[in-house]
Amino acid sequence: MLDLSRFQASGRETCFHGRHIAPQIYAGLDGSNWRLADYVARGGYAALKKVLGADGGAGMTPEQVVAEVKASALRGRGGAGFPTGLKWSFMPRNFPGAKYLVCNSDEGEPGTCKDRDILRYNPHIVIEGMAIAAYAMGAASGYNYIHGEIFEVYERFQQALQEARDAGLLGQDILGRGFSFQLHAHHGFGAYICGEETALLESIEGKKGQPRFKPPFPASFGLYGKPTTINNTETFAAVPWIIREGGQAYLEVGKPNNGGTKIYSVVGDVERPGNYEIPMGTPFAKLLELAGGVRGGRALKAVIPGGSSAPVLPASVMMGCTMDYDSIAKAGSMLGSGAVIVMDDTRCMVRSLLRLDYFYMHESCGQCTPCREGTGWLWRIVDRIEHGQGRPEDLALLDSVAENIKGRTICALGEAAAMPVHGMLKHFRDEFAHHIEHKTCLVGAHARDASLPPEGVGIPSGGPAQGRSLAGAAK
Numbered sequence: 001m002l003d004l005s006r007f008q009a010s011g012r013e014t015c016f017h018g019r020h021i022a023p024q025i026y027a028g029l030d031g032s033n034w035r036l037a038d039y040v041a042r043g044g045y046a047a048l049k050k051v052l053g054a055d056g057g058a059g060m061t062p063e064q065v066v067a068e069v070k071a072s073a074l075r076g077r078g079g080a081g082f083p084t085g086l087k088w089s090f091m092p093r094n095f096p097g098a099k100y101l102v103c104n105s106d107e108g109e110p111g112t113c114k115d116r117d118i119l120r121y122n123p124h125i126v127i128e129g130m131a132i133a134a135y136a137m138g139a140a141s142g143y144n145y146i147h148g149e150i151f152e153v154y155e156r157f158q159q160a161l162q163e164a165r166d167a168g169l170l171g172q173d174i175l176g177r178g179f180s181f182q183l184h185a186h187h188g189f190g191a192y193i194c195g196e197e198t199a200l201l202e203s204i205e206g207k208k209g210q211p212r213f214k215p216p217f218p219a220s221f222g223l224y225g226k227p228t229t230i231n232n233t234e235t236f237a238a239v240p241w242i243i244r245e246g247g248q249a250y251l252e253v254g255k256p257n258n259g260g261t262k263i264y265s266v267v268g269d270v271e272r273p274g275n276y277e278i279p280m281g282t283p284f285a286k287l288l289e290l291a292g293g294v295r296g297g298r299a300l301k302a303v304i305p306g307g308s309s310a311p312v313l314p315a316s317v318m319m320g321c322t323m324d325y326d327s328i329a330k331a332g333s334m335l336g337s338g339a340v341i342v343m344d345d346t347r348c349m350v351r352s353l354l355r356l357d358y359f360y361m362h363e364s365c366g367q368c369t370p371c372r373e374g375t376g377w378l379w380r381i382v383d384r385i386e387h388g389q390g391r392p393e394d395l396a397l398l399d400s401v402a403e404n405i406k407g408r409t410i411c412a413l414g415e416a417a418a419m420p421v422h423g424m425l426k427h428f429r430d431e432f433a434h435h436i437e438h439k440t441c442l443v444g445a446h447a448r449d450a451s452l453p454p455e456g457v458g459i460p461s462g463g464p465a466q467g468r469s470l471a472g473a474a475k
């Protein structure tokens with residue numbers, strides 16, 4: 001049996017390092033205090049009580065809850081940064097049948113590891129956030145879809161759910177206030193595409209996890225064809241603080257249009273990789289400093305600021321950015337899932353793109369031709385460039401293949417595969433050209449990555465050349 005123990009996080013290295021700034025979600029966690037009593041001691045469930053009027057106050061109407069979330073400028077933490085309050089307002093108010101609430105804890109974006117730490121060390125904050133959201137949108141049932149490869153997190157969440165049910169915080173007639181909400185945990189099986197919201201719904205329904213064509217959007221046709229709201233784990237985890245302290249206070253923690261704190265998974269070439277919760281609008285330089293700077297004191301070369309789908313930015317651009325949706329978008333990338341992939345000056349961009357392209361090719365669900373075939377084309381072109389068999393026309397071909405995927409697919413995985421290509425060619429074209437012209441790397445000699453398959457093995461056929469061994473065979 002494979003021993004996976006060395007991969008188990010203790011939390012010490014990922015989020016108990018004490019280097020957060022004004023944390024709201026990771027505040028006061030030590031790894032052992034994840035249970036209901038601990039959460040209540042930290043002020044947990046006060047927001048749910050406030051909403052339901054179970055604290056002796058007047059309570060809040062669903063409309064007031066949505067208005068508070070709108071005022072907070074909370075934006076979805078799953079990748080797109082869509083305003084959460086606005087999304088909640090799309091749920092039909094007087095729909096006669098069932099409505100659902102779904103939490104997206106699939107977290108498959110390479111580099112991202114924040115949601116699992118929330119669920120592992122503070123599961124009740126997500127349960128409370130979901131209960132408040134369910135009240136605001138009139139949903140009587142909900143699911144938390146948890147990534148299949150972190151089964152112990154799923155098991156812990158089940159335990160937390162049971163604690164909440166036993167305490168009357170979930171289920172029928174919550175806190176005796178006439179509001180009922182049944183919440184269940186559901187685990188996936190590790191496919192990246194099941195993080196896409198409609199593929200996730202298909203997967204909960206027991207079908208193959210493939211995205212649906214939109215529209216209709218989940219707010220009108222979601223789980224089992226009923227109105228459904230889907231939010232990311234961190235999005236729900238932000239809600240109790242907003243309700244307790246007020247939307248305006250949350251907004252003021254961050255900056256206009258980018259309220260509150262955000263958790264960044266800082267990974268790659270830094271001294272102290274881990275999850276860092278800091279206010280929106282904090283300079284990137286500060287985040288890098290919290291993470292101990294570039295490993296070994298080397299120079300910063302580039303950063304992928306929002307998970308593997310986000311276009312890379314050179315160090316000079318990144319050092320002028322603040323960490324929020326608007327600043328990163330202005331610089332030509334996106335905040336995405338908040339995984340900050342730091343690359344030092346030893347990193348070869350051709351090789352890095354090869355690794356990314358392999359991921360997207362592997363994870364394409366295969367429904368759309370541009371994505372299914374195009375991701376394989378991208379991988380094969382970069383593979384031959386990396387291995388000294390690139391052709392002069394390859395850079396234009398890469399641009400063209402990426403361009404022809406974008407906007408022609410059912411879901412955004414196509415864009416996610418295309419955007420890194422454009423980013424790399426925009427900022428590091430010279431490295432690709434050098435590989436093609438000189439058959440060597442500008443950065444240094446490097447061996448083939450053992451995590452990639454042998455050339456031509458397990459790769460879908462077709463495209464401009466079928467792997468290095470066949471390079472030149474297809475024109």
Ligand SMILES: Cc1cc2nc3c(=O)[nH]c(=O)nc-3n(C[C@H](O)[C@H](O)[C@H](O)COP(=O)(O)O)c2cc1C
Pocket residue numbers: 075076077078079080081082087104105106107108109192193194195196197198230231232233235411412413416
């Ligand atoms: C290929 C793909 C993978 C995705 N993976 C995730 C994921 O793991 N977690 C997540 O919250 N959102 C993921 N998303 C975004 C979701 O579709 C959806 O926008 C998000 O869950 C909405 O929550 P939010 O508004 O709180 O951000 C993914 C999208 C795509 C296209």
Ligand code: SF4
Pocket residue numbers: 193210211363364365366367368369371372409410411412413414
């Ligand atoms: S874009 Fe790719 S992953 Fe998304 S539905 Fe089409 S084939 Fe599947």
